[in-house]
Amino acid sequence: MKAAIVAIAPLVALTGLALLSPQWLVFMAMLALAKGVVVLGLLVLMRTGLVSFGQGLYFGIGAYAAALLSHHLHVADAAVMLLAGAAAAGLIAALLGLLLARYRDIFFAMLSLAFSMILYGVLVKSAALGSTDGFNLHARTFFGVALASGVERRVFLIAGAVCAVVVALLVHRLLGGHWGRLATGVRDNELRVAYLGASPYRVVYVNYLIAGAMAGLGGALAALAVGHVDPEMTYWTTSGEFVFIAILGGTQSILAPFVAASIFEALRTIASQYAPNVWQMSLGLAMLAIIMFLPAGLWTLAERRRRSV
Amino acid sequence: MSSILPIAFDGITYASWLFLISAGLTLIYGVMRILNVAHGSLYALGAYAACSLAGAWLGGGLPAAGSFAMLLLAALLVGSVAGPLIERGLLQWMYGKDEVVLVLITYALFLIMEDVIKLVWGVDSLLLPDPYALPGNFQLGGLTYPVYNVLLIALALATGLALAWALYRTRQGKLLLAVIHDRDMSMAMGINVSRVYLATFAVGATLAALGGAFTAPTIAVTPGIGVEVIVLAFAVVVIGGLGSLGGAALGALLVGLVRSATVRYWPEAELFSIYAVMAMVLIARPKGLFAAQEARKI
Amino acid sequence: MSAVLTAKGLQKSFGAVKAAVDINLTFDPGTVVSLIGANGAGKTTFLNMVTGYLRPDSGQILFGERDIVGLKPRQITKLGISRSFQIPQLFNSLSVRENLLVAESIAAMDDPQAAADETLTRFELAPYAAQKAGLLPEGIRKLLDVSMALSSRSKLLLLDEPTSGVSADEKFAIMDVVMGAARAAGVTVIFVEHDMDIVARFAGRVVAFYDGGIIADGSPDTVLRAENVRRYVIGEEIPHAAA
Ligand SMILES: Nc1ncnc2c1ncn2[C@@H]1O[C@H](COP(=O)(O)OP(=O)(O)OP(=O)(O)O)[C@@H](O)[C@H]1O
Ligand SMILES: [Mg+2]
Numbered sequence: 040m041k042a043a044i045v046a047i048a049p050l051v052a053l054t055g056l057a058l059l060s061p062q063w064l065v066f067m068a069m070l071a072l073a074k075g076v077v078v079l080g081l082l083v084l085m086r087t088g089l090v091s092f093g094q095g096l097y098f099g100i101g102a103y104a105a106a107l108l109s110h111h112l113h114v115a116d117a118a119v120m121l122l123a124g125a126a127a128a129g130l131i132a133a134l135l136g137l138l139l140a141r142y143r144d145i146f147f148a149m150l151s152l153a154f155s156m157i158l159y160g161v162l163v164k165s166a167a168l169g170s171t172d173g174f175n176l177h178a179r180t181f182f183g184v185a186l187a188s189g190v191e192r193r194v195f196l197i198a199g200a201v202c203a204v205v206v207a208l209l210v211h212r213l214l215g216g217h218w219g220r221l222a223t224g225v226r227d228n229e230l231r232v233a234y235l236g237a238s239p240y241r242v243v244y245v246n247y248l249i250a251g252a253m254a255g256l257g258g259a260l261a262a263l264a265v266g267h268v269d270p271e272m273t274y275w276t277t278s279g280e281f282v283f284i285a286i287l288g289g290t291q292s293i294l295a296p297f298v299a300a301s302i303f304e305a306l307r308t309i310a311s312q313y314a315p316n317v318w319q320m321s322l323g324l325a326m327l328a329i330i331m332f333l334p335a336g337l338w339t340l341a342e343r344r345r346r347s348v
Numbered sequence: 349m350s351s352i353l354p355i356a357f358d359g360i361t362y363a364s365w366l367f368l369i370s371a372g373l374t375l376i377y378g379v380m381r382i383l384n385v386a387h388g389s390l391y392a393l394g395a396y397a398a399c400s401l402a403g404a405w406l407g408g409g410l411p412a413a414g415s416f417a418m419l420l421l422a423a424l425l426v427g428s429v430a431g432p433l434i435e436r437g438l439l440q441w442m443y444g445k446d447e448v449v450l451v452l453i454t455y456a457l458f459l460i461m462e463d464v465i466k467l468v469w470g471v472d473s474l475l476l477p478d479p480y481a482l483p484g485n486f487q488l489g490g491l492t493y494p495v496y497n498v499l500l501i502a503l504a505l506a507t508g509l510a511l512a513w514a515l516y517r518t519r520q521g522k523l524l525l526a527v528i529h530d531r532d533m534s535m536a537m538g539i540n541v542s543r544v545y546l547a548t549f550a551v552g553a554t555l556a557a558l559g560g561a562f563t564a565p566t567i568a569v570t571p572g573i574g575v576e577v578i579v580l581a582f583a584v585v586v587i588g589g590l591g592s593l594g595g596a597a598l599g600a601l602l603v604g605l606v607r608s609a610t611v612r613y614w615p616e617a618e619l620f621s622i623y624a625v626m627a628m629v630l631i632a633r634p635k636g637l638f639a640a641q642e643a644r645k646i
Numbered sequence: 647m648s649a650v651l652t653a654k655g656l657q658k659s660f661g662a663v664k665a666a667v668d669i670n671l672t673f674d675p676g677t678v679v680s681l682i683g684a685n686g687a688g689k690t691t692f693l694n695m696v697t698g699y700l701r702p703d704s705g706q707i708l709f710g711e712r713d714i715v716g717l718k719p720r721q722i723t724k725l726g727i728s729r730s731f732q733i734p735q736l737f738n739s740l741s742v743r744e745n746l747l748v749a750e751s752i753a754a755m756d757d758p759q760a761a762a763d764e765t766l767t768r769f770e771l772a773p774y775a776a777q778k779a780g781l782l783p784e785g786i787r788k789l790l791d792v793s794m795a796l797s798s799r800s801k802l803l804l805l806d807e808p809t810s811g812v813s814a815d816e817k818f819a820i821m822d823v824v825m826g827a828a829r830a831a832g833v834t835v836i837f838v839e840h841d842m843d844i845v846a847r848f849a850g851r852v853v854a855f856y857d858g859g860i861i862a863d864g865s866p867d868t869v870l871r872a873e874n875v876r877r878y879v880i881g882e883e884i885p886h887a888a889a
Contacts, residue, residue, distance in 0.1 A: 090448050138631060145383050145447050149586050150630055153623040156579055160619025217751045217758070220740065224748045227737040230646065234697070234735065236723040236798055237752040275579055279455055286452060316466050323459030327438075330453060646690070646699065646731055 046204045049297070053200035058193060063308075065192050066264060071304040072199045073260035075297035078284045079210055080253030083246050085290055086214060087239075088226030089143065093151030094281045096158050097128040097251040099273030101258025103168070104128070106268040109176035117178035117186075117195055121202065121259045128255020132248045140244040155273050162270035173269025176262055195263045202260070206253060207293045213249075214293075222246060254281075283322060286329055353489040355608045361497040363604025364504030365559060369577060370584040370596040371511060372555030378528050378591030379548040381447055382439065385454040387556050388578030389461035393430055394557025395564040395573060396465060397422035399474040402564075406478055415479045419561040426561075427554025435549040440542065458578070466571050473568040480565035500562060507555065508597055515593065524548065528591065583626040589636030598637060602629075648710070650675045650802050650834045651696065651727075656705035658691055658858075665691040666702065667858040673802070678825070678835045680845045680866075682879050683855030689838045690732060692855070693804050697729055698722045709802070729804035732838075734791035738780030742771055742790055745779050749797040761797070768827050769793040785812040785820055792824050796831055803828055805837035809844060817841060821848055842870060842880060854879050 056068055077098055084091055101124030108114040108123050135154055142150055163171050179186060181194050213219060222242055224232050229239040262268050271277065280303075288299030310318035373387045402418040434457065442453050483495035515521040527534045527544050535541050560574075567573065584603055588595020603622050610621040629637060649672045656669035665688045673679060681689045694700040696707055698719045707715050714722055737745050746765050750758035766772045769789050774782060779790060788808055795803060808824055809817040825848055828835050839845050845852060845866060852869040854862040856878045862869045869875055876882045 090451075092451075138627075142630070142634065145451060145590075146586070146630070146634065148448060148451060149383075149582055150627065152579060153583060153586075153626045156583075157620050157623040157627070160617070160623065164616040164618070164620075217747070220744055220748050221751070223740055224737045227739050228735050230644075230719075231735040231737065231794070232748075232752075233718070233720045234723055234729060235749050235752045235794065236720055238720055276575065282452065282455075316471070317463050319459040320463035323456040323463075326456035326459070327453065330449065330456070646694065646733070646735075 046208055049294070050200055050204050054197050056196070062192065065196050067304050067308055068301070069192065069196050069199055069264035070261060071301040072196070072203050072297065073257045073264060074281065074284060074304070075257075075300040076203050076206060076260065077254045077257035077281050078288065078296035078300060079207060079293060080250035080257070081281055081285045082290050082293075082296060083210060083214065083222075083253070084250040085285065086219060086222040086226065087243050087246050089147050089243065089247075090282060091151040091247075091250065092148045092275060092278050092282060093153070093155035094250065094254045095273045095275065095278035096151070096155035097132060097254030098258040098261070098277060098281070099155070099158055099162070099268075099270070100128045100131055101125060101255030102262035102268040102272050103162070103258075104255070105259040105262045106174060106176035107168075109178060110174055115177070115179040117181045117191075117198065117263055120176075120178055120263065121198070121256060124259025124262070125252045125256040128258065129248060129252035132251025132255075136244045136247040136251070140240050140247055152275055152278065155275060155278055159270050159273045159275075162273060169269070171270055173267060173271075175267050177266065178263055192264065195260075199260045199263075202256060203297065206256065207297075210249075211293045218242075283326055286326060289333070351489070351612060354491055355612055356605070357488055357493065357497075358611070359605035359608035360501055360601070361604070362607055363600040364501045365563065366580065366584050366604060367504045367597055367600035368507060368559035368562070369556055369581045370588075370600055371507065371593060372552035372559075373581050374585045374588065374591055374593060374596040375511070375555070376549060376552040377585065378593075379524060380439075380443070380545055382450045382454060383447065383582070383590070384552070385451060385578060386434070386457040386461055387454075387552070387581060388574030388576075389458050389465070390426060390430060390553045390556035390574075391560035391563075391577050392465055392569075392571075392574035393426045393461070394423050394560025395567075395569045396469050396474070396560075397426050397557065398561035398564040399476045399569050400469075401425075402476055402479065403474070412478055412482055415482075419479065419564070420558075422561045423554055423558035426557035427550050430557075431550035431553030432546060434553070435546050439549065440545070443545070458574075462571065462574070471571055473570045474564075475568055476565045478565070496565070503558075503562060507558070508593075511593060520547075580622065583622055586636055587626050587629045589633075589639030592636070592638035595636060595638035649673055649708075650710065651836075652706075652708040653692075653696070654706040654708070656692070656695060656707070657703045658688075658695060658700060659703060664858040666695065666705075669705070669858075669860060671853065671860070671863070673834060673836060675801075675834050676832070677850050678828075678837070678848060679851045679853060680849035681836060681838045681853050681855060682840070682842070682845060682869075682875075684879055684881065687855035687879075688858040689855050690806055691858075693729060693806055693836075693838065696722075696804065697727060723798055723800070726799075726801040727804065728795040728798045728800035728802075730788070730791040730795045730806060730808060732806040732810065734784075734787040736779040736787060736790055736794075739778065741776050741778055742766070742782070742786075743775040745790060745794060746797065749794040753798050765793050765797060768823075768830070770823055785816050788812060789820060789823065793827070796827055796833070799831070801833060803831075803833045803835050805835065807838050807840065809839065809841060817844055818847070846870060 053068065056064065077094055081091065081094055104127035105120035105124045108120050139147060139150060162168060168174065178191065181198060186194055221237065225239045225242045232239045258272065284296065284299045284303050287303065288295030307318065310321065369391055373384060376382055376384050398419045401422045402415040405415050405418045406412060438457060442450060480494060480496045483499065485492045485494055515525060523539055524544060527539060527541060531541065584599040585596055587602060588599035603625060606621050606625050607618060610617050651673040653669050653671045656666045658666035669692060681692065683689050691700065695702045698714065698717050698721065702715060706713055709725055709727060714725065737748060743762055743766065746762035747758050750761040755761040766775055771786065771789060771793065774786055792805060792808055809820055812820060821844055849866050851864065852866050853860060854869055854875045861878065862872045862875050
């Protein structure tokens with residue numbers, strides 16, 4: 040209940056942002072939101088102790104599913120696209136998860152990377168999907184209501200904010216209860232979990248599925264924000280970005296991914312303007328600093344302040 | 349039938365290239381338990397250094413054949429300067445951390461090195477065509493192939509044999525195997541593990557740079573060339589079994605042949621095929637072909 | 647009464663090491679049996695085979711009437727065999743109470759919170775409830791490990807060295823708590839133990855392992871006095887009878 044009230048504040052803030060701010064800011068906020076959802080999914084997975092270097096796979100599937108609906112099936116409704124993105128990614132995750140849930144540590148990380156690279160390899164070579172250039176999508180209605188051109192993005196941002204808040208609350212509930220403890224149990228000691236009569240495989244599988252569907256939702260959101268999809272969305276550097284944001288935010292709070300994603304997008308926007316050639320370097324240095332000094336991510340800063348008050 | 353020879357030759361060429369890069373990656377993992385994402389950047393560094401050195405050599409009007417020596421020199425330079433710099437400056441403070449955290453640390457390093465390369469060499473492509481063209485061409489199965497590819501194969505073979513000899517026939521190599529087998533025991537026996545790590549990383553970096561230096565003449569050297577290489581090398585190493593030199597060789601050969609066959613009959617599926625092989629191997633043998641699949645004692 | 651557990655002709659080797667050589671054992675319900683034997687005698691291997699962690703090379707393991715060879719630890723736990731470990735297997739980043747909550751929730755208790763609190767009291771763990779399992783002293787870790795095993799409401803409880811790594815004066819206290827809880831739960835207990843005083847005090851029957859085989863089986867009095875047990879298990883110097 041408390042979490043629900045806390046969640047209303049960012050929702051109101053984002054709605055205000057959507058209505059009042061310039062287009063570029065709306066665009067940036069939407070991308071941050073999209074990535075925040077993906078990273079929150081990654082946190083669900085990380086609760087079991089696994090890090091995926093291949094969430095770009097589901098990010099891309101979500102984005103392409105939405106774009107294909109628009110481009111090839113002439114579905115123009117954004118709500119349908121978002122659902123389709125999450126569903127398509129969830130479906131593939133349900134399949135691949137059967138295999139991946141058997142792996143741990145770097146084998147899991149690398150195998151998930153390999154699967155994302157398979158999709159990348161397919162996408163860059165399929166002329167029908169625009170190869171390396173990708174293709175455009177355009178959503179004209181939202182739940183059947185026609186959108187005047189120019190306001191679409193503002194509506195999508197509000198929709199995205201609602202999606203994100205709902206998903207975040209669900210994750211909060213899930214991880215705060217028995218399932219969250221069980222997942223931590225799997226991370227700490229699978230042997231004990233099995234010897235209590237539960238299946239670590241199943242826990243990993245379900246969390247993998249959730250993470251995949253959330254990445255798909257994020258991908259569809261990003262596709263709506265940009266109005267374009269391309270194979271880069273599935274490339275391993277995109278997946279690396281998600282991991283980076285997760286590390287930046289830490290795993291302490293469901294808000295962390297969104298805060299971290301916003302910081303990330305803001306910095307990227309600034310860097311691409313003023314220092315495109317040292318952007319990656321700054322990311323790398325920041326990442327090293329976080330790993331060494333703030334092992335729980337930026338959230339440790341907030342926690343420290345709270346404790347010292 | 350007539351296509352078998354070209355497929356095999358292409359496959360082996362590609363495998364040689366893959367092996368040069370993967371050998372260093374698997375060696376570093378085997379000894380240090382670090383899956384080094386920055387390996388791709390060391391490869392790129394080798395390529396850039398080769399362009400600079402061989403470019404200067406040729407630009408100075410010196411005999412063209414000497415440019416091969418420059419390629420080798422570039423690799424050795426990268427290995428003996430950048431390797432120790434990274435190991436002493438960063439990695440030595442990180443030992444003992446979780447393997448996944450170490451992946452993140454080297455990922456950060458990779459990001460940093462990508463930009464360092466841009467700052468030093470700029471963002472425009474560099475070309476170094478001479479060493480590639482110099483040895484000429486030969487005919488095989490009705491197709492024309494550069495002799496340079498044969499040199500590449502020979503280089504990979506020589507490197508592989510030298511590594512195997514160094515590992516299994518020299519005192520230092522046996523120390524290394526001891527460390528791979530049981531780190532705590534070797535420390536207790538007085539092996540200087542810190543020195544072993546430094547040496548291993550330098551050798552691994554040299555191998556990556558060697559791959560880059562000898563690739564430079566065949567491509568346009570641009571920012572980002574290391575990005576694709578690293579995931580390919582991961583695939584090879586994981587197929588063979590992390591930490592296994594023989595595994596890297598077999599993995600490289602497997603990937604090389606599958607890729608060249610795919611390129612021939614179904615070019616769209618090139619990348620797909622490589623990672624599909626990896627996925628299939630891991631399904632059959634979860635830790636790769638040559639890794640021990642052991643159960644924990646409880 | 648029919649046996650809880652029956653092992654027939656179990657064999658297991660690791661390369662050249664024979665860890666189980668034709669093990670035949672029957673355990674009656676409600677009994678407390680101790681397995682003794684020197685390091686490497688095959689005691690843990692026996693527990694590992696019974697719980698499905700290792701598959702015997704040959705032989706049968708019957709739980710009640712049912713052959714359980716080939717089942718996974720998770721399935722065997724669900725059937726009603728639980729265990730503790732030589733090295734306690736805990737969730738180190740969770741608190742003691744959360745460890746129990748995970749266990750009780752998996753066991754599908756209607757009210758895991760209440761069940762966890764009850765276990766905390768029974769095992770005298772309440773003072774540690776909020777501490778992280780990773781930071782506990784060894785004796786408390788052992789107790790927590792056993793308490794988690796018991797929370798699956800099993801019929802058969804296997805304890806692998808419940809008192810190892812614990813100071814001599816704590817051993818009896820720990821065993822009193824453990825055995826009290828086991829008795830209250832009405833489970834059959836098989837425990838591996840190196841301390842012969844503990845064995846003599848708590849076991850109703852003793853099985854002695856040597857080199858993967860069984861060299862003695864019977865009441866504590868007879869087994870602990872047997873010459874081969876004193877020589878091979880307890881490690882006493884026994885002068886050979888003059889030829
Ligand atoms: N997974 C395994 N792989 C290889 N060898 C094993 C394995 N498990 C046990 N062994 C070997 O089998 C033999 C019996 O081991 P086991 O652990 O059953 O002994 P134990 O009686 O429990 O001894 P301890 O009192 O030291 O715990 C030993 O020689 C041991 O080294
Ligand atoms: Mg034992």
